Amino acid sequence: MVWATWLADAARMTGYPVIEVSGWERRGSSGGRALNAVEGVVLHHTAGAKTGNYPSYNVVLKGRTGLSGPLSQLGLARDGSIYVFGAGRANHAGESFWAGFSNLNGYFIGIEAESVGYGQDWTQAQKDAYPRLVAAILHYIRRNGGRAGGHREVGLPKGRKTDPAGFNMNEVRSLVDSYLANPSAIRRGGAVQVEPDRIFKPGERVLRNTVPQLSGPDVEVVQKWAGAKADGFYGPNTAKLVADKQRSAGLEADGVAGPKTWEYILSRGDELDMDRTELKNAVREVLAEDGVKKSFAETLLEYPVKSEYDGTIHPFKRFVSLTSKRVIDLLQRK
Ligand SMILES: [Zn+2]
Numbered sequence: 001m002v003w004a005t006w007l008a009d010a011a012r013m014t015g016y017p018v019i020e021v022s023g024w025e026r027r028g029s030s031g032g033r034a035l036n037a038v039e040g041v042v043l044h045h046t047a048g049a050k051t052g053n054y055p056s057y058n059v060v061l062k063g064r065t066g067l068s069g070p071l072s073q074l075g076l077a078r079d080g081s082i083y084v085f086g087a088g089r090a091n092h093a094g095e096s097f098w099a100g101f102s103n104l105n106g107y108f109i110g111i112e113a114e115s116v117g118y119g120q121d122w123t124q125a126q127k128d129a130y131p132r133l134v135a136a137i138l139h140y141i142r143r144n145g146g147r148a149g150g151h152r153e154v155g156l157p158k159g160r161k162t163d164p165a166g167f168n169m170n171e172v173r174s175l176v177d178s179y180l181a182n183p184s185a186i187r188r189g190g191a192v193q194v195e196p197d198r199i200f201k202p203g204e205r206v207l208r209n210t211v212p213q214l215s216g217p218d219v220e221v222v223q224k225w226a227g228a229k230a231d232g233f234y235g236p237n238t239a240k241l242v243a244d245k246q247r248s249a250g251l252e253a254d255g256v257a258g259p260k261t262w263e264y265i266l267s268r269g270d271e272l273d274m275d276r277t278e279l280k281n282a283v284r285e286v287l288a289e290d291g292v293k294k295s296f297a298e299t300l301l302e303y304p305v306k307s308e309y310d311g312t313i314h315p316f317k318r319f320v321s322l323t324s325k326r327v328i329d330l331l332q333r334k
């Protein structure tokens with residue numbers, strides 16, 4: 001039994017942003033099953049919503065009625081970002097056969113790439129990132145392009161599946177083999193355009209110093225904790241200050257905000273002691289004025305309050321202030 005805990009490192013070989021969903025190292029389907037071995041990769045499309053960067057996030061992570069999540073170990077978003085959901089088994093292939101293996105869920109890594117599923121909507125980033133990601137995985141397990149199958153090729157009975165629609169699998173395999181012959185070519189060139197539309201709750205993903213840098217309000221929470229400048233980008237300076245803070249807290253000083261560090265940060269708090277309705281209304285008022293996304297408002301409202309930020313302002317308000325000083329003004333006026 002194996003846990004593919006190298007998947008995030010492999011994904012980072014591509015040069016695209018990698019989002020490690022908290023708990024992924026021990027997440028497997030059917031309540032946490034490991035893989036039998038890792039022998040190859042199956043490519044899928046999500047058949048998800050038309051808009052958004054990775055609208056299938058929840059279903060891929062959690063599964064659906066009758067099918068436990070994760071539905072794949074990896075997700076490929078429209079901007080090329082790679083989600084890492086699990087290191088154990090995932091329910092992606094169903095009844096299947098490829099390269100001498102049956103029931104591939106025990107042996108093959110699944111990638112669910114975001115697409116409505118007619119083969120027309122792949123972004124340039126996805127077209128570029130998909131074969132690189134497949135090559136990176138096969139490079140890690142020392143297998144060749146022949147171990148990459150499209151779901152429509154591996155699914156049984158034949159004709160059951162169409163994914164990944166729009167990708168010619170023979171072309172993908174030959175491109176993958178060319179990357180494998182020269183692994184330094186797996187990494188994409190140039191700058192990466194990132195258009196994250198997902199706001200991560202504090203603790204939802206692992207934060208570390210990567211290129212490109214991870215960003216968002218969850219980064220600001222860690223930066224506040226570590227005494228770093230709260231600019232919302234997890235760079236080398238933040239990682240260094242996090243390591244210092246971890247050392248003094250008796251945590252492993254690796255500069256990475258993983259499950260243990262998040263648990264430490266998020267467990268140091270008091271309960272919300274103010275009227276939630278009042279706060280909600282204030283937040284909504286300001287966010288509506290600013291035209292800020294609703295998902296962000298929800299994130300703010302669900303965030304558990306921490307006394308780490310003890311001061312004249314209530315801790316929760318302090319967190320809100322990271323984003324909008326005007327929320328504080330509103331609350332204090334009342
Ligand atoms: Zn599929």
